[in-house]
Amino acid sequence: MTTFFAxxxxxxxxxxxxxxxxxxxxxxRTPAPLSIPTTPAPTTTTGVAFRxxxxxxxxxxxxxxxxxxxxxxxxxxxxxxxVLIRHLRYFVSDVPAWLVFIQPFGKYAAFMxxxxxGGLWARRFLVERIRYITTPSDHLWLALLIGIGITGAGxxxxxxxxxxxxxxxFLGLMRFDIQPLPEHPALYIHLILVALLMxxxxxxxxxxxxxxxxSPTRNQADTPREKRHLAPWAAQIEKS
Amino acid sequence: xxxxxxxxPKYREYPExxxxxxxxxxxxxxxxxxxxxQEALGFQGKxxxxxxxxxDKAIAKFGELLGKYRSLKVFMDACVHCGSCTDKxxxxxxxxxxKNMPVARQELMRSVYRRYFTLAGKLFPGLVGAKDLTRxxxxxxxxxxxxxxxxxxxSVFCPYGIDTAEVTMAARHILDTVGYGQxxxxxxxxxxFKIGNxxxxxxxxxxxxxxxxxxxxxxxxxxDVKYPLxxxxxxxxxxxxxxxxxxxxxxxSLIGYGKVFHAAGISWTFSSYASEAGxxxxxxGSYETMxxxxxxxxxxxxxxxxxxxxxxxxxxxxxxxxxxxxxxxxIGAGANDPFAIELQKQLDPRYPQPSHICEFTWxxxxxxxxxxxxxxxxxxxxxxxxxxxxxxxxxxxxxxGGQFDIPRNIIKAVANNFxxxxxxxxxxxxxxxxxxxxxxxxxxIEARVKGAFPRMEALQQVVEKHGVNFMATICAICKAQFxxxxxxxxxxxxxxxxxxxxxxxxxxxxxxx
Numbered sequence: 016m017t018t019f020f021a022x023x024x025x026x027x028x029x030x031x032x033x034x035x036x037x038x039x040x041x042x043x044r045t046p047a048p049l050s051i052p053t054t055p056a057p058t059t060t061t062g063v064a065f066r067x068x069x070x071x072x073x074x075x076x077x078x079x080x081x082x083x084x085x086x087x088x089x090x091x092x093x094x095x096x097x098v099l100i101r102h103l104r105y106f107v108s109d110v111p112a113w114l115v116f117i118q119p120f121g122k123y124a125a126f127m128x129x130x131x132x133g134g135l136w137a138r139r140f141l142v143e144r145i146r147y148i149t150t151p152s153d154h155l156w157l158a159l160l161i162g163i164g165i166t167g168a169g170x171x172x173x174x175x176x177x178x179x180x181x182x183x184x185f186l187g188l189m190r191f192d193i194q195p196l197p198e199h200p201a202l203y204i205h206l207i208l209v210a211l212l213m214x215x216x217x218x219x220x221x222x223x224x225x226x227x228x229x230s231p232t233r234n235q236a237d238t239p240r241e242k243r244h245l246a247p248w249a250a251q252i253e254k255s
Numbered sequence: 256x257x258x259x260x261x262x263x264p265k266y267r268e269y270p271e272x273x274x275x276x277x278x279x280x281x282x283x284x285x286x287x288x289x290x291x292x293q294e295a296l297g298f299q300g301k302x303x304x305x306x307x308x309x310x311d312k313a314i315a316k317f318g319e320l321l322g323k324y325r326s327l328k329v330f331m332d333a334c335v336h337c338g339s340c341t342d343k344x345x346x347x348x349x350x351x352x353x354k355n356m357p358v359a360r361q362e363l364m365r366s367v368y369r370r371y372f373t374l375a376g377k378l379f380p381g382l383v384g385a386k387d388l389t390r391x392x393x394x395x396x397x398x399x400x401x402x403x404x405x406x407x408x409x410s411v412f413c414p415y416g417i418d419t420a421e422v423t424m425a426a427r428h429i430l431d432t433v434g435y436g437q438x439x440x441x442x443x444x445x446x447x448f449k450i451g452n453x454x455x456x457x458x459x460x461x462x463x464x465x466x467x468x469x470x471x472x473x474x475x476x477x478x479d480v481k482y483p484l485x486x487x488x489x490x491x492x493x494x495x496x497x498x499x500x501x502x503x504x505x506x507x508s509l510i511g512y513g514k515v516f517h518a519a520g521i522s523w524t525f526s527s528y529a530s531e532a533g534x535x536x537x538x539x540g541s542y543e544t545m546x547x548x549x550x551x552x553x554x555x556x557x558x559x560x561x562x563x564x565x566x567x568x569x570x571x572x573x574x575x576x577x578x579x580x581x582x583x584x585x586i587g588a589g590a591n592d593p594f595a596i597e598l599q600k601q602l603d604p605r606y607p608q609p610s611h612i613c614e615f616t617w618x619x620x621x622x623x624x625x626x627x628x629x630x631x632x633x634x635x636x637x638x639x640x641x642x643x644x645x646x647x648x649x650x651x652x653x654x655x656g657g658q659f660d661i662p663r664n665i666i667k668a669v670a671n672n673f674x675x676x677x678x679x680x681x682x683x684x685x686x687x688x689x690x691x692x693x694x695x696x697x698x699x700i701e702a703r704v705k706g707a708f709p710r711m712e713a714l715q716q717v718v719e720k721h722g723v724n725f726m727a728t729i730c731a732i733c734k735a736q737f738x739x740x741x742x743x744x745x746x747x748x749x750x751x752x753x754x755x756x757x758x759x760x761x762x763x764x765x766x767x768x
Binding site: 038046050054055058070081138148152153220223227229230232239246253 | 274321324336339343353373375379383410411414416421543647655658659683684
């Protein structure tokens with residue numbers, strides 16, 4: 016099993032990194048030929064950075080759009096964020112003080128995350144409009160994420176796993192020195208689901224994470240009269 | 256309205272979201288452009304007889320656009336089906352057709368994107384909602400992408416800023432490419448290419464109209480207000496939607512523009528070559544079309560030697576002028592290439608180029624160069640309808656949101672009775688009139704009437720509460736659309752008018768300044 020998980024995680028990591036890098040490169044190389052910020056929009060780069068920060072941290076547009084989706088979506092993402100930070104301890108030999116400090120928050124954030132996901136999933140059944148636009152993969156993503164959350168929280172609060180051994184396994188992976196992974200069904204499920212998420216990330220709607228930073232309606236400053244905005248392919252037209 | 260074939264939505268006591276009625280608007284289709292119309296724009300004349308050929312061309316064009324437009328590429332990938340946009344579109348609110356929910360409209364295109372351009376869609380189409388492009392699906396594109404007015408309201412509420420307008424433009428561009436163009440928009444673009452304006456008014460007709468106008472204004476006011484055409488060396492070139500030259504109530508604002516120039520003592524001119532501010536190239540997002548239309552204004556400006564370019568009351572025209580002209584034809588600032596510099600060194604850098612007529616007028620008001628008899632507008636109780644493309648795709652003045660304040664400031668400077676409609680229907684979140692973006696054609700009247708519903712509902716409230724009898728707006732399409740649909744909701748068609756119509760009523764033309 017140890018070998019299986021070692022290979023799985025090397026593979027998942029490679030696909031996640033290469034896949035995401037390619038998608039980010041693809042977004043970045045595609046020109047935005049026209050100035051299309053959704054106005055009123057900031058007129059300075061600093062202003063754009065603040066707008067983007069509000070979008071990414073507070074989900075500003077979603078807040079304007081729908082309070083329920085915002086509430087559940089924000090709970091899930093912030094919960095996930097704290098949980099991810101907490102998991103850093105499995106990848107560093109000496110846990111710094113701030114990471115120790117974050118530990119309890121990270122532990123209980125799992126509940127916030129799962130509750131948020133539950134709310135989002137409920138909406139996919141209960142609200143007619145959202146039911147209409149939901150695809151099977153939307154359900155599967157929620158199932159996957161809830162699965163990760165419940166198995167993870169389960170190991171923290173119900174059936175403990177030898178976390179020191181888990182840490183040694185992952186530190187080993189990072190040094191190409193495979194160490195035994197503890198035998199624990201919840202751990203196996205948890206890790207398989209996480210690997211699956213990593214593998215599917217670059218091919219799925221999870222691309223909204225890098226995508227938002229490249230969204231021209233959000234990342235452009237509103238300066239079309241002050242600056243000439245010309246894509247390379249558009250400049251070619253001018254020469255002909 | 257006895258022969259009405261559809262029901263007008265009923266005003267709601269509470270703003271409930273309508274229950275879905277799948278297929279409610281599936282029958283809505285604009286007339287298809289003829290071969291002649293298509294070919295004048297450089298598009299294929301008609302659909303190939305062989306579906307496979309159409310299919311391949313559509314997918315090839317889709318791929319090309321994905322490589323040229325980051326907006327399209329990111330918007331195809333980023334949607335998570337969260338549902339924030341689902342109740343934001345005026346066409347959805349008015350028709351209850353789920354495919355008029357922005358996400359579902361995008362999904363018509365995204366399903367094809369997934370099938371042909373993503374691994375997941377190639378391997379597991381059913382799982383991720385990927386679909387082969389079929390003739391039926393292309394027909395659905397034609398139906399539903401012509402029920403979007405590219406108003407960008409959905410983009411305000413999307414956590415990733417996905418703008419359905421960009422998706423609609425791409426879909427329409429693909430439809431055009433395969434010979435499935437829309438008659439209304441493409442016929443009009445052809446007229447601009449050939450004659451210079453959307454209405455196909457040739458120079459002499461324009462001259463006649465303007466002369467008649469001068470006589471009317473003289474009779475009305477006793478003052479010789481000039482409406483010059485092709486006046487070499489004028490300070491300002493005014494480019495306005497051609498509807499302003501003859502349509503009601505548009506012409507009332509055009510009269511107002513002339514009075515502002517007269518009162519301020521600034522020389523100005525129209526151009527017979529560039530007699531159209533509207534740029535229907537925006538509606539299918541065709542960069543080449545949009546550029547070709549915009550280049551006429553560049554040429555007119557160079558030939559007439561003007562120092563300033565001002566744009567009349569028009570929504571999408573102002574979007575193209577404000578946000579795209581610098582890119583397309585070099586009217587703007589900050590260029591370092593010979594093409595743009597040629598024009599930019601001629602234009603007066605002390606003013607924003609181009610300027611909106613409202614920026615121009617408001618600037619004069621602030622300088623104290625215009626005087627008004629506000630009581631002349633006392634018979635009016637006025638509200639203001641923010642036009643979608645002005646609100647969400649452009650700006651006026653020096654700060655974000657100036658596009659909301661400046662027209663209102665002008666109204667308050669020329670009239671005493673002004674009230675706002677409900678806050679959730681104005682400014683950034685304003686509702687489209689229902690006729691923008693290439694929808695303003697008779698055969699789409701059902702979509703137009705139903706799409707106007709949210710605005711009519713908000714208007715009804717201020718009519719009841721405050722006795723509003725004038726809805727001012729700064730868009731030629733809004734004016735034409737409301738004139739047509741107001742009666743369906745029991746309002747007088749004359750309830751709509753321009754901001755410069757109000758200016759026209761109150762402005763002093765004598766020698767006070």
